Amino acid sequence: MYLSKLEVNHFRNYKKEKLSLCNNINIFIGDNAQGKTNILESIYILALTKSHRLGFENNIIQNGFSCCKIKGILRDNDELKELEIQVSEEKKSVFINQKEIKKIASYISNMNVIMFCPNDLDIIKGSPQVRRNLLNIQISQLYPLYVNYLNEYNKILKNRNEYLKQMSLNGFTDTRYLDIINEKLVDRGTKIYLMRKKYLDFINSKIGLIYENIMNINHLQILYENNLDLKNYQEEEIKKCFYYKLKSNLKREISQGMTLYGPHRDDFSFYIKDENMKFFSSQGQQRIAIISFKLAEVEIFNQEKNSSPILLLDDIFSELDIEKRNKLMKYIPNDVQTIITTTDLKNIQKKMMKQAKVFIVEQGKIREKVK
Ligand SMILES: Nc1ncnc2c1ncn2[C@@H]1O[C@H](COP(=O)(O)OP(=O)(O)OP(=O)(O)O)[C@@H](O)[C@H]1O
Ligand SMILES: [Mg+2]
Known part of the structure; x- marks a missing residue:
């Protein structure tokens, strides 16, 4: 499965961003504190309704606003689903194809993610x-x-x-x-x-x-x-x-x-x-x-x-030596959507860069890097 579109509204340091992702490797590059992890977090929340950042999850709504929204188009085999989560201070609501889903249990098995992060x-x-x-x-x-x-x-x-x-x-x-x-x-x-x-x-x-x-x-x-x-x-x-x-x-x-x-x-x-x-x-x-x-x-x-989960790799390469990094990448099949953040493109293999879609993250704004 893969996420083809992502939209965030008043989420963390993002006001409103819309992205088209590719079905294999997507790389988000930027300096510290620009919003890279926030993007991975938004995808994680869209899948699981909760943040992966234990103890840091109460602050997902952009400061000064009262609610946030994350929306995505998920493609799984031949199926297409629009997933959406709205979070306000009082409540959390989830939707599939614009229909509200009351049971979280039946929502969270739709989009599968695996997060790799420094913690x-x-x-x-x-x-x-x-x-x-x-x-x-x-x-x-x-x-x-x-x-x-x-x-x-x-x-x-x-x-x-x-x-x-x-x-x-x-x-x-x-x-x-x-x-x-x-x-x-x-x-x-x-x-x-x-x-x-x-x-x-x-x-x-x-x-x-x-x-x-x-x-x-x-x-x-x-x-x-x-x-x-x-x-x-x-x-x-x-x-x-x-x-x-x-x-x-x-x-x-x-x-x-x-x-x-x-x-x-x-x-x-x-x-x-x-x-x-x-x-x-x-x-x-x-x-x-x-x-x-x-x-x-x-x-x-x-x-x-019978479907691959979406892999979210938050800056994990900087911690590994080159040999381990390369061996690790060999384990990630080409047909698995992978979303990677890094502060430095030097951490990414050249071969991988060739097939990747690269985004530049700067102060809560994202633009696609032209090749
Ligand atoms: N609710 C919020 N409203 C506005 N800004 C927020 C909110 N929550 C977090 N931020 C800000 O978002 C910024 C980006 O955070 P993020 O964790 O995505 O950075 P990053 O690009 O992953 O940086 P690093 O490379 O250091 O990991 C931080 O400066 C943080 O203070
Ligand atoms: Mg980060």
């Missing part, structure tokens, strides 16, 4: 929240049902936590209501475990070879870490272990007023053989491992959806 190192170094977030975003784009399970799970979890707090404050001992909530929690939670496991198995079937080809180091694997002490990932086993954890830790959960077991506590790590990369790999190795993870995702999209 990605947090995927190894940061908190488990960062990794869960990545899983949720990617699996949601692949399987819309996952969003429903996740939303339901989060609602049940919130209820359960409130009830546990009540039990702790008021000394309730009747667990009948809790039994009902537990059943729902285990049901939705198990679906989430199964989908995450399937997804990480997929990643593991691809990531080792990609990393080896770029780094000449083999045996990179992702280890799924959850707190159920599972022996296997059969549905019945997950349910049994989940119930057991809830039952045997009730006292602890009441005293802490929160649910201590379940997919909301999931995590995963990058391992080379028996070593956790977080503690023993260099920054460059960690960076390439994360890039390999995302390249594996591209292959999963191709396989599962």
Whole structure:
């Protein structure tokens, strides 16, 4: 799939910009603070309704204005869709072909994006929240049902936590209501475990070879870490272990007023053989491992959806040596729409430049570079 047109209105430092993108490589070049990342962010938000910039996402409307709009024309195989998102201080609305879509879950599987950005190192170094977030975003784009399970799970979890707090404050001992909530929690939670496991198995079937080809180091694997002490990932086993954890830790959960077991506590790590990369790999190795993870995702999209996602590469080349840069680019097939930002065209291979459409970004204005 690819985005053929993009329009932003009062988004970050853009007043009104309209662009025609090509279906392979698009490069945005400009000095610092001109609006390069903002453009990638607008595409990411158009796809996923949320910003990739955690903690920086509350400020997307241009200063001094009350709402912003992002619009795009998406082409997927023979289909053409106009996607639009409008954001005001009070609400967010999404549209497909000018018809408002009320369920975000059915919107976000339309346009698939994978973002590569300098903050990605947090995927190894940061908190488990960062990794869960990545899983949720990617699996949601692949399987819309996952969003429903996740939303339901989060609602049940919130209820359960409130009830546990009540039990702790008021000394309730009747667990009948809790039994009902537990059943729902285990049901939705198990679906989430199964989908995450399937997804990480997929990643593991691809990531080792990609990393080896770029780094000449083999045996990179992702280890799924959850707190159920599972022996296997059969549905019945997950349910049994989940119930057991809830039952045997009730006292602890009441005293802490929160649910201590379940997919909301999931995590995963990058391992080379028996070593956790977080503690023993260099920054460059960690960076390439994360890039390999995302390249594996591209292959999963191709396989599962029969369509390539749009790749958003935010200034990632400046961090890599030339050899790694070239190897990485070899992994990006020509028929995948790729949108790249850079401060310096020297970071981009000549071969790639030849087929690319280049845009110059200057103080919230974009113009196409004539060849
Ligand atoms: N809501 C907003 N209204 C107006 N300007 C904003 C808003 N949010 C961010 N900006 C400005 O947009 C400018 C461009 O930001 P952006 O992150 O896109 O820069 P960049 O070109 O990617 O720079 P760098 O090369 O340093 O990464 C920044 O100066 C920022 O202050
Ligand atoms: Mg930037």
